[in-house]
Amino acid sequence: MNPIAAVLEPWTWRMAWRDSRRSRPRLLLFSLSITLGIAALVALGSMGRTLRSTIDEQSKALLGADLVLSSRQAAGPDETNLLQRLGGERASEISFASMVSFPGRDATRLANVRALTGGFPFYGRIETEPPSASEEFRRGEGVLVEESMAQQFELKPGDPVKLGTWTTRLAGTLRRVPGDSVAFASLAPRVYIAGSKLPDTGLLRRGAIVRYRTMLKLPDVPPVGDIVRDNKEEFRRLRLDFDTAEKRREDLGKALEDLNAFLNLVAFVALLLGAVGIASAIQVHVQQRLGHVAVLRCLGASMASTFSIYLVQALALGAVGSLAGVILGSAVQFALPVVFRGLLPFPIHVEFSFVVAARAAAAGIGISLVFALLPLLAVRRVSPLVAIRAAYESAAAGIDWARVAVFASIAATVFGFALLQTRRWQQGAGFAAGLGIAFLLLAAAARALVWAARRFTPARLPFAWRQGLASLHRPQNRTGTLIVSLGLGTFLLLTLQFTRSTLLNRLFPPGNDRQPNAILFDVQPDQLDGVVALLKGLGYPVLDEAPIVTMRIRTLKDRPVKDLATNRAARIPGWVLQREYRSTWRTNLVDSEKLVAGRLVPRVEAGAARIPVTLEQGIARDLGVGVGDRLSFDVQGLALECEVSGIREVDWRQVRPNFFVVFPAGALEAAPAMHVVATRVADAKSSSRLQRELVKSFPNVSALDLTLVLETVGNLVSKVGFAIRFMALFTVMTGVVVLVGAIVTGRWQRSRESILLRTLGASRAQVRAILFVEYASLGFLAALTGLVLAAGGGWALAHFVFKSGFQIPWLDAVVALLAVPALTVAVGLSTSRGIANAPPLEILRQEA
Amino acid sequence: MQALLALENLTKTYRSGATDLTVLAGVSLSVGAGETCAIVGPSGSGKTTLLGLSAGLDVPTSGTVRLAGHDLGSLDEDARARVRNQHVGFVFQNFQLLPTLTALENVLVPVELRGESGRRGDAVDLLGRVGLADRLDHYPVQLSGGEQQRVALARAFVNRPQLLFADEPTGNLDGDTAGHIVDMLFELNRTAGTALVLVTHDLDLAARCGQIARLRNGRRVE
Numbered sequence A: 001m002n003p004i005a006a007v008l009e010p011w012t013w014r015m016a017w018r019d020s021r022r023s024r025p026r027l028l029l030f031s032l033s034i035t036l037g038i039a040a041l042v043a044l045g046s047m048g049r050t051l052r053s054t055i056d057e058q059s060k061a062l063l064g065a066d067l068v069l070s071s072r073q074a075a076g077p078d079e080t081n082l083l084q085r086l087g088g089e090r091a092s093e094i095s096f097a098s099m100v101s102f103p104g105r106d107a108t109r110l111a112n113v114r115a116l117t118g119g120f121p122f123y124g125r126i127e128t129e130p131p132s133a134s135e136e137f138r139r140g141e142g143v144l145v146e147e148s149m150a151q152q153f154e155l156k157p158g159d160p161v162k163l164g165t166w167t168t169r170l171a172g173t174l175r176r177v178p179g180d181s182v183a184f185a186s187l188a189p190r191v192y193i194a195g196s197k198l199p200d201t202g203l204l205r206r207g208a209i210v211r212y213r214t215m216l217k218l219p220d221v222p223p224v225g226d227i228v229r230d231n232k233e234e235f236r237r238l239r240l241d242f243d244t245a246e247k248r249r250e251d252l253g254k255a256l257e258d259l260n261a262f263l264n265l266v267a268f269v270a271l272l273l274g275a276v277g278i279a280s281a282i283q284v285h286v287q288q289r290l291g292h293v294a295v296l297r298c299l300g301a302s303m304a305s306t307f308s309i310y311l312v313q314a315l316a317l318g319a320v321g322s323l324a325g326v327i328l329g330s331a332v333q334f335a336l337p338v339v340f341r342g343l344l345p346f347p348i349h350v351e352f353s354f355v356v357a358a359r360a361a362a363a364g365i366g367i368s369l370v371f372a373l374l375p376l377l378a379v380r381r382v383s384p385l386v387a388i389r390a391a392y393e394s395a396a397a398g399i400d401w402a403r404v405a406v407f408a409s410i411a412a413t414v415f416g417f418a419l420l421q422t423r424r425w426q427q428g429a430g431f432a433a434g435l436g437i438a439f440l441l442l443a444a445a446a447r448a449l450v451w452a453a454r455r456f457t458p459a460r461l462p463f464a465w466r467q468g469l470a471s472l473h474r475p476q477n478r479t480g481t482l483i484v485s486l487g488l489g490t491f492l493l494l495t496l497q498f499t500r501s502t503l504l505n506r507l508f509p510p511g512n513d514r515q516p517n518a519i520l521f522d523v524q525p526d527q528l529d530g531v532v533a534l535l536k537g538l539g540y541p542v543l544d545e546a547p548i549v550t551m552r553i554r555t556l557k558d559r560p561v562k563d564l565a566t567n568r569a570a571r572i573p574g575w576v577l578q579r580e581y582r583s584t585w586r587t588n589l590v591d592s593e594k595l596v597a598g599r600l601v602p603r604v605e606a607g608a609a610r611i612p613v614t615l616e617q618g619i620a621r622d623l624g625v626g627v628g629d630r631l632s633f634d635v636q637g638l639a640l641e642c643e644v645s646g647i648r649e650v651d652w653r654q655v656r657p658n659f660f661v662v663f664p665a666g667a668l669e670a671a672p673a674m675h676v677v678a679t680r681v682a683d684a685k686s687s688s689r690l691q692r693e694l695v696k697s698f699p700n701v702s703a704l705d706l707t708l709v710l711e712t713v714g715n716l717v718s719k720v721g722f723a724i725r726f727m728a729l730f731t732v733m734t735g736v737v738v739l740v741g742a743i744v745t746g747r748w749q750r751s752r753e754s755i756l757l758r759t760l761g762a763s764r765a766q767v768r769a770i771l772f773v774e775y776a777s778l779g780f781l782a783a784l785t786g787l788v789l790a791a792g793g794g795w796a797l798a799h800f801v802f803k804s805g806f807q808i809p810w811l812d813a814v815v816a817l818l819a820v821p822a823l824t825v826a827v828g829l830s831t832s833r834g835i836a837n838a839p840p841l842e843i844l845r846q847e848a
Numbered sequence B: 001m002q003a004l005l006a007l008e009n010l011t012k013t014y015r016s017g018a019t020d021l022t023v024l025a026g027v028s029l030s031v032g033a034g035e036t037c038a039i040v041g042p043s044g045s046g047k048t049t050l051l052g053l054s055a056g057l058d059v060p061t062s063g064t065v066r067l068a069g070h071d072l073g074s075l076d077e078d079a080r081a082r083v084r085n086q087h088v089g090f091v092f093q094n095f096q097l098l099p100t101l102t103a104l105e106n107v108l109v110p111v112e113l114r115g116e117s118g119r120r121g122d123a124v125d126l127l128g129r130v131g132l133a134d135r136l137d138h139y140p141v142q143l144s145g146g147e148q149q150r151v152a153l154a155r156a157f158v159n160r161p162q163l164l165f166a167d168e169p170t171g172n173l174d175g176d177t178a179g180h181i182v183d184m185l186f187e188l189n190r191t192a193g194t195a196l197v198l199v200t201h202d203l204d205l206a207a208r209c210g211q212i213a214r215l216r217n218g219r220r221v222e
């Protein structure tokens, strides 16, 4: 009979059920070790589906139009022709930065003003409070103001608002506009006005930095993708940037898929850990049953049918754990939208998906089965002789191909799942290989421990120590099982923790709390002392101060900019050539930058023929210049001949006055300069107070208030962090369940011994000391190996996947080194407490 | 007529490291249907090994074992298991009941292994004959040693085997209980015609058997 036929026999199932009789609570506990992993998979799977369908549904509303063209200059005849040709319905928006003031509140703030003409958005709508406000502002009856800004100044509909020379009223607050992401809207709070009212403001003077956007609603045929493809050259020639709903959908979809894939891998890690738990439980269970197997074989049961009894049990374990996981996951999935709220540009509504649940359950049963096969194979090798004589450990001859096959299928399962999630061969293979290496190293560490315990236990040690260390190598020891399961758990958890901090550090560098959050622009040289005094008076520090001289590029490598701008072969983006450069002079580098090429010349003699300047890396690349190249700037009609002496790498994530071009001291002092001053205020309230004071004494100074931005970024950090931690929690809890399971199941191996020792006169304290030594050394070695592995894994991930530096978070490492052994000892001792209290006779009979 | 169990020139050698340990050397033995045979000898003389080889629990290094017409050497493990299930019963020194099964379920395992059903009545009947009619649903831990051995006896007989192997069946029991078990063994031998192969230290018990095989250092001395 083959095992498959045997599994189908009713007798196998009946025996499996009977055989489990005295172990059911314990078996149930093991089955729970995969529950959390399955729950996480179910919850994430449903959310992934929901996300995909929501993105598809809302993809047009993501942009509000089929095609959006934007430009730095007003439309010329060519562009008008192009738009005529494209057809469809059209709307336009003119946006620029300006101060907006609220006379009733005595407040002023820098805002992003947008003058809207036409029926945008064509898909979705502008969400306002009250809802009628979105129509009122279009009729020119008032303006819409960013909700966060309205809250900051406690504005109510009807309050007066002043924009340049136009005084109007607040129609309502702005919640959401298709195409804008919520998270970064507060970088510059938006103010929407009707396009027809733009002349009333008198704000659109020559020289202001303005962005022109044309939003188009196009017929379904031809597809927008084709239109974009056919007109790409024309867009480039006219310096038009374009955006399509399709591209938005892909970008957003990709970002979310990446996050979803990462979280799914986290869930899979929990599931794997659970599978390791099941495997170690089955290992102990099977060892305990080897005697029964032998008796059944004496009575005439075939190898296949005894094997199937335990196979069926493993199957049932996986099924029960998976079912519990599906139920738990279905409940948890309704919590996920709350966890992810604010990360998504639209609300999501999660629904139970049978497909997702079935797939997760299949994964759970499948993976617990392949992992359980490893210890189950021992059943095949049981000789019926064991029934009449104690087992002799006889080394199996040759290669056990079934074992090789099981290892191969474990590797294939892990690889397959990782591939399914990441959809990248290297990452799938890396994931599987990493786990394989971890497994091997842990097994090797366990062997080394067994060997060392046998060789090096000094005879001088106290009795309890010698006994405890001897338990590590005596026959039927649990060193291998516990080291592998505990170590793998520690490894996976720590890697997750390390990766989390790498990921978060990369997105959001630490130290935001010492960075400036308010920046004052356009401070005249004669106002500088006054502004600094004002700040000091209010108790705010001056964190940064820099002079700014505005200039434009005249020549690049001795060729005039005008030639380059019309020369497509030069491949230099137009805005890079034509923009206004706000440059400074410094004698040294600041914190947020470092020199990557050439050198920085601190100062030059007045009247130097060529001024050595340093460029920011990105702009140098755009301009196509390197160290030693020449360029010249136009400062208020005066030509400055310069040469690139160095290239700087700037960390733009730091809120600092950073510059594309930095001059040495001694070159620009004579030019008309403005100053920028950076400070840090306590909160949004104090920021508005500062702005009020500033407007009173220095009306020309504009203030960029970053308190809200930084708060938003901070929120984002904690949201992403929370989402990751929420999922990691599943892994941590799985780790604990596995630990408890591994120790509880192994208890019987130690309990007889403990009882025997007690019968021989050992005190309970001695028995406990012996157990302590064993558990503590197991826990410590497992944690240490797991830590080393996690450090390697974390480094590899940082290096190859995130392409960033890696530092071991020592605090986490130390916590793990202490917590894992402590937990092992605590669980170990508490599970053997029952043994210490029960009458030895009772237990001797039971465990016989 | 062919013997039920025929051992010819059995040798068993265990290899441990570099040295070979010969546990049985050229032992022959023949037991006919319905006969009784005692295997006696000092501890370590190879009795259990001989019994194990006879029942096909292990394979000899050389020599042949014929059991109920089958040459065990030509069968694989699963086939030998089938032979055991069809023709052989076992009673062990330490009872070897499955602790997770009740007395009745333990007795029914060999029946179920044959794929037969509807034999519950026979099992209950057998348990009644060994005096455990009211202990059907008790687990082994709830039974004394003698009671456990009686369940084992019922299990050994449930398939009406032609041959019953018992390795020191009374070794763990006190005199009275042991006597009771032995009486039952011989009773079953008489009524069902089951041949008995007993390993024992008990010379009185050995004397009740039709044949005595004495082992010393792995050789048959009588």
Ligand SMILES: Nc1ncnc2c1ncn2[C@@H]1O[C@H](COP(=O)(O)OP(=O)(O)O)[C@@H](O)[C@H]1O
Binding pocket: A389, A392, B014, B015, B016, B021, B023, B041, B042, B043, B044, B045, B046, B047, B048, B049, B050
């Ligand atoms: N697997 C084995 N490897 C090595 N020696 C063994 C093995 N099994 C049994 N022996 C040895 O064979 C001898 C006979 O054992 P056994 O048949 O159990 O004796 P008995 O039942 O007569 O007391 C003993 O010396 C025992 O140590």
Ligand SMILES: [Mg+2]
Binding pocket: B047, B048, B049
């Ligand atoms: Mg013996």
